[in-house]
Amino acid sequence: MGDPKGFLKVKRREGGYRPVEERINDYHEVEIQLDESGRREQASRCMDCGVAFCHWSCPLGNIMPEWQDALYRGDWKYAYEILQQTNNFPEFTGRVCPALCEASCVLAVNDEPVTIRQNEWFVIDKAWELGLVKPRIPQNRTGKKVAVIGGGPAGLAAADNLNQFGHTVTLFEAEANVGGFVRYGIPDFKLDKKVIERRIGLMEEEGVVFRTSTRVGKDIASESLLKDYDAVCITIGARKPRDLVCEGRDTGGIHMAYDYLSQQNKSCSGEKVCRESLIQALDKDVVVIGGGDTGSDCVGTANRQGARSVYQLELLPQPPAHRTEDMPWPLWPRLHKVSSSHKEGCVRLWSVSTKRIESDSEGNVKKIHGVKVQWDKDESGRFVMKEVPGSDFTLNADLVLLAMGFVHPEHDGPVNDLGLEKDERGNIKVDSSFKTSVDPVFAAGDARRGASLVVYAIDEGRRVAAEIDQYLLS
Ligand SMILES: Cc1cc2nc3c(=O)[nH]c(=O)nc-3n(C[C@H](O)[C@H](O)[C@H](O)COP(=O)(O)OP(=O)(O)OC[C@H]3O[C@@H](n4cnc5c(N)ncnc54)[C@H](O)[C@@H]3O)c2cc1C
The missing domain is CATH 3.50.50.60 (FAD/NAD(P)-binding domain)
Incomplete structure (x- = not known):
C-alpha cells in the first residue's frame, strides 16, 4: 500500500467526458482518461482493506488492492502482470464494466469508491503502449483439438486459456469479425473496435485459429465438429430478443x-x-x-x-x-x-x-x-x-x-442440431463442470447463464476452459 493516508487526502476524481456539442458529431470514445499523475493519485485512495470486498464482488476475482498499489508506484509491469492473471481482456471491462467492484469498495461506505474501472483501463492501455503485452506462444502442444463456437467475450476468453494450456483451438464465428455484442452491440463511442482488433491480432500470433463468417449449423454442420475435435465449447450468446x-x-x-x-x-x-x-x-x-x-x-x-x-x-x-x-x-x-x-x-x-x-x-x-x-x-x-x-x-x-432484453440463445443451430438439453429459461443446461447433456460438448457465457455482462462472460470463458482442460487430460 503506497500511501496509507491517500484516502484521507485525495477525493475521487473521474476523467469525465468530451463536451456533448463535440462528441455528438462523431463515434469516437466519449470518456476521457486522467493524465498519469492524476490516475496514480486516484490509485492512492485504495485502503488495501483486510477484507477486500472489491475482490469478492468482481466475478473475475480481480486482485484490486495489489494492482492499485503498483499503479500508485508507477510499476506498470507489475500492475499489468497482476491484472492479466485474472482478466483476459481488461481493455474491455476497463471501458464498459458497470464496476461491481466499486459498488462494494469499503471506501464507499461513507465516501466515494476508488475509481477502479478507470484505473484498470489506464493500466492496460499503458501496458499496450509500453509493449508489455506480448504474445505468449505455448511451448508445448497437447495434441488435443478444441472447437469454440462463438467469438464473444466468453468464447474469446475460453479460446485464449485453452490455447495457453497447449490445446489447438479453432474458433468459429458467424459474423465477419469476432467480438460478439462487444463488437456489434456496444457502440464505438463506448468502446473503439481497434481495441478488439489489437487483442485478436495477439491471439492469432499465439496460435488461435479464427474461422469467421462461418455459422455453425449452416456453413458447417454442427455434428461434424464432434467428429473433428476432442471437445466443443458453445459460447453463442443469448441472442433471441424479447x-x-x-x-x-x-x-x-x-x-x-x-x-x-x-x-x-x-x-x-x-x-x-x-x-x-x-x-x-x-x-x-x-x-x-x-x-x-x-x-x-x-x-x-x-x-x-x-x-x-x-x-x-x-x-x-x-x-x-x-x-x-x-x-x-x-x-x-x-x-x-x-x-x-x-x-x-x-x-x-x-x-x-x-x-x-x-x-x-x-x-x-x-x-x-x-x-x-x-x-x-x-x-x-x-x-x-x-x-x-x-x-x-x-x-x-x-x-x-x-x-x-434477450430471452435465451438461438435454438436453431448447434443447440437443436446436437439435441442439447435446455434449462427452464431456454438457456443451455450444463452440470457443475459446464458440460452439456451431450459428450464432449461444453457451454458458457450468456448462452448458459442468460443475457448478462462482459465481466461474467469472461469469467465463464475462463472457467469452462479449465473444465475442458481437465476433461481432455483425464
Ligand atoms: C447493445 C448492448 C450493449 C451492452 N453493453 C454492455 C456494457 O456496457 N457492459 C457490459 O458489461 N455488458 C454489456 N452488454 C452485454 C454483453 O455484451 C454480453 O453479456 C456479452 O457480450 C456476452 O458474451 P458472450 O460471449 O456470452 O456472447 P456474445 O457476445 O453474444 O457472443 C456470441 C457470439 O457467438 C456468435 N454465434 C452465435 N451463433 C453462432 C453459430 N451458430 N456459429 C458461429 N458463431 C455463432 C455470435 O455471432 C457472437 O459473436 C451489452 C449488450 C448489448 C446487446
Whole structure:
C-alpha cells in the first residue's frame, strides 16, 4: 500500500467526458482518461482493506488492492502482470464494466469508491503502449483439438486459456469479425473496435485459429465438429430478443435494437451494410422501448444520426438515486443511472406501457399509444402492474427500437442440431463442470447463464476452459 493516508487526502476524481456539442458529431470514445499523475493519485485512495470486498464482488476475482498499489508506484509491469492473471481482456471491462467492484469498495461506505474501472483501463492501455503485452506462444502442444463456437467475450476468453494450456483451438464465428455484442452491440463511442482488433491480432500470433463468417449449423454442420475435435465449447450468446406484444407490432419502422446498433457498428468499421435494410434515425422521431443499457446505446446512436426527437420508455418505475434498506452495501444496488448518451438528449419516461402502434397510410409507424402503469404488491408479495385510469398518451414516432432484453440463445443451430438439453429459461443446461447433456460438448457465457455482462462472460470463458482442460487430460 503506497500511501496509507491517500484516502484521507485525495477525493475521487473521474476523467469525465468530451463536451456533448463535440462528441455528438462523431463515434469516437466519449470518456476521457486522467493524465498519469492524476490516475496514480486516484490509485492512492485504495485502503488495501483486510477484507477486500472489491475482490469478492468482481466475478473475475480481480486482485484490486495489489494492482492499485503498483499503479500508485508507477510499476506498470507489475500492475499489468497482476491484472492479466485474472482478466483476459481488461481493455474491455476497463471501458464498459458497470464496476461491481466499486459498488462494494469499503471506501464507499461513507465516501466515494476508488475509481477502479478507470484505473484498470489506464493500466492496460499503458501496458499496450509500453509493449508489455506480448504474445505468449505455448511451448508445448497437447495434441488435443478444441472447437469454440462463438467469438464473444466468453468464447474469446475460453479460446485464449485453452490455447495457453497447449490445446489447438479453432474458433468459429458467424459474423465477419469476432467480438460478439462487444463488437456489434456496444457502440464505438463506448468502446473503439481497434481495441478488439489489437487483442485478436495477439491471439492469432499465439496460435488461435479464427474461422469467421462461418455459422455453425449452416456453413458447417454442427455434428461434424464432434467428429473433428476432442471437445466443443458453445459460447453463442443469448441472442433471441424479447419482442413487443401489442396491436400494430407488425407495422413498418419497428426494429430490434441489436439490428440497428450492429448496422451502425458495421458502418463505423467499414463493413458492408445492405442499403435496402438500412435503419436510419435522421430527421425522425425515435422511440426506444426498454430503459436499460441497450436502450441507452440506441439513444446515443440515434442522436448521432440526427434524430429529431428521442424518447426512451421503461415499464418499471424509476429506481432510487441512493441505496435503500433492501440493497445495503456491499451488494450491487439497482440505482437510477444517467448515461453519457442520456446526457446528449432524450426524454425518459418511467412506468409506461405501450398499448398500440398506429401506422400511416403506407403501413409505417406514426404514433405510439401508451399508458402510465402502477406497480403494487399483491397478497403474496408479488409486484402486479395496473394501468392508471385516464393516463393514456400518444407520442409521434417514425422509428421504434425494441430494446427489451434477450430471452435465451438461438435454438436453431448447434443447440437443436446436437439435441442439447435446455434449462427452464431456454438457456443451455450444463452440470457443475459446464458440460452439456451431450459428450464432449461444453457451454458458457450468456448462452448458459442468460443475457448478462462482459465481466461474467469472461469469467465463464475462463472457467469452462479449465473444465475442458481437465476433461481432455483425464
Ligand atoms: C447493445 C448492448 C450493449 C451492452 N453493453 C454492455 C456494457 O456496457 N457492459 C457490459 O458489461 N455488458 C454489456 N452488454 C452485454 C454483453 O455484451 C454480453 O453479456 C456479452 O457480450 C456476452 O458474451 P458472450 O460471449 O456470452 O456472447 P456474445 O457476445 O453474444 O457472443 C456470441 C457470439 O457467438 C456468435 N454465434 C452465435 N451463433 C453462432 C453459430 N451458430 N456459429 C458461429 N458463431 C455463432 C455470435 O455471432 C457472437 O459473436 C451489452 C449488450 C448489448 C446487446
